[in-house]
Amino acid sequence: MGFSERQIHASQTGAALCMRHEPASDGAIGVIHILHGLAEHSERYDAFARQLSQSGFHVYAHDHRGHGFTEAPGAPLGSFDSGGEGARLVLADIASIHDHVADAHPGLPVLLFGHSMGGTIALRYAFEHPESLTGVAAWNASLITGLLGRAGMWILAWERFRLGSDVPSRLLPRLTFGEWAKSVKSRRTEFDWLSRDPAAVDAYVADPLCGWPASVGMWRDVQEMALTVTDMTNAPEAARRLPWHLLGGGRDPATMFGKAVTAQVNRMRAAGFDDVTLELLPEMRHETLNEIDRDEAIAPLIRWFTAKAVSQASV
Known part of the structure; x- marks a missing residue:
C-alpha cells in the first residue's frame, strides 16, 4: 500500500483519521511522521514521502x-472540535498514530x-512527549508572538x-492569507505567496480540500x-535535549x-536547547517542499534525519 492510498486509523479520541504510509524501500533506519499545515491535507506530501522512503524511512x-x-465527532471541515478541546484532541490523535507506529516498527527511532x-x-x-521522539523538524512555522500574537487572540475572543x-473567522483570513497574498506584487493568484512554482500554486487552488476558511475555534487553537511553544518555560528538560x-x-x-x-x-538556544539547526533560504516562499528549488x-x-536516526540506533 503506497502513500497515496488512504487508510483509516481509529484514534483513541474517537476520530477516524485518514492515515497514509509509505514503507521504507529497503533497510529501514527510522520512522518519520509528517504533520501537514492549515487548510490542506496529507496527500500533498506524496513526493516528499517517497524521497524519505528511498532514504530508509517508513513515512506516516x-x-x-x-x-x-x-x-x-464535532469536527467538520475547518474545525478541530466544537467543544473547545481542539488542541488537546489534535495532540491525542498524534499520540494514537505513534502508538500504532511503535507496534508496527518496534525499536525504530521516530x-x-x-x-x-x-x-x-x-x-x-x-x-509534551519528548521521550517518544528522536528529533523534530519544524518548517515555515508561523510563530508570531508579542503584540501581534496577543492581538490575534483578542480578535478571536471578540469574534467568538x-x-x-464554529463559524469561519471573518477577520483572521484577511489579516493572514489576505495580507500574505499582497506580499507578491505581480501575483497571478491570491496564493502565489505559497511558492514560486506556478504548477504547485495551481494544484493548491484547484484542490477542494485546500484553502477553505478555518473556524474561529481552529484559529484560536492554533494561535x-x-x-x-514560544514560551520556553513550557519546555521540559527532555525537550531541550532533543x-x-x-x-x-x-x-x-x-x-x-x-x-x-x-x-x-534564538529563544530555544537561550533556554538551553542543546542541538538546534537553523536554515534560512533567502528566495523561498511559504511551502518550501513545493518550491522550484x-x-x-x-x-x-x-541528511539531518539520517544522522539523528543512525545516532539514536547506535546508543
Missing part, C-alpha cells in the same frame, strides 16, 4: 481533524516533521463572543499552541520573512 502522515478525509501549522503542532507535541467558535531543525524562507510572509523562525531558534532544502534535511 494523517489528516488532522477538521481537514482532508479525516472524520471526527522523528517528527511539521510544515506551517504542522510545525507549530510538532513543537507543542514534542514539548459575537459569532461563536494558542503558537503562544505556548535535536531540532527549523527552517524559514526569506520571502515567506507567514513567518515575517523568516524573522519568526529566527526568533524561535525544493531539493536544495530537502537534501540537507534528509
Whole structure:
C-alpha cells in the first residue's frame, strides 16, 4: 500500500483519521511522521514521502481533524472540535498514530516533521512527549508572538463572543492569507505567496480540500499552541535535549520573512536547547517542499534525519 492510498486509523479520541504510509524501500533506519499545515491535507506530501522512503524511512502522515478525509465527532471541515478541546484532541490523535507506529516498527527511532501549522503542532507535541521522539523538524512555522500574537487572540475572543467558535473567522483570513497574498506584487493568484512554482500554486487552488476558511475555534487553537511553544518555560528538560531543525524562507510572509523562525531558534538556544539547526533560504516562499528549488532544502534535511536516526540506533 503506497502513500497515496488512504487508510483509516481509529484514534483513541474517537476520530477516524485518514492515515497514509509509505514503507521504507529497503533497510529501514527510522520512522518519520509528517504533520501537514492549515487548510490542506496529507496527500500533498506524496513526493516528499517517497524521497524519505528511498532514504530508509517508513513515512506516516494523517489528516488532522477538521481537514482532508479525516472524520471526527464535532469536527467538520475547518474545525478541530466544537467543544473547545481542539488542541488537546489534535495532540491525542498524534499520540494514537505513534502508538500504532511503535507496534508496527518496534525499536525504530521516530522523528517528527511539521510544515506551517504542522510545525507549530510538532513543537507543542514534542514539548509534551519528548521521550517518544528522536528529533523534530519544524518548517515555515508561523510563530508570531508579542503584540501581534496577543492581538490575534483578542480578535478571536471578540469574534467568538459575537459569532461563536464554529463559524469561519471573518477577520483572521484577511489579516493572514489576505495580507500574505499582497506580499507578491505581480501575483497571478491570491496564493502565489505559497511558492514560486506556478504548477504547485495551481494544484493548491484547484484542490477542494485546500484553502477553505478555518473556524474561529481552529484559529484560536492554533494561535494558542503558537503562544505556548514560544514560551520556553513550557519546555521540559527532555525537550531541550532533543535535536531540532527549523527552517524559514526569506520571502515567506507567514513567518515575517523568516524573522519568526529566527526568533524561535534564538529563544530555544537561550533556554538551553542543546542541538538546534537553523536554515534560512533567502528566495523561498511559504511551502518550501513545493518550491522550484525544493531539493536544495530537502537534501540537507534528509541528511539531518539520517544522522539523528543512525545516532539514536547506535546508543
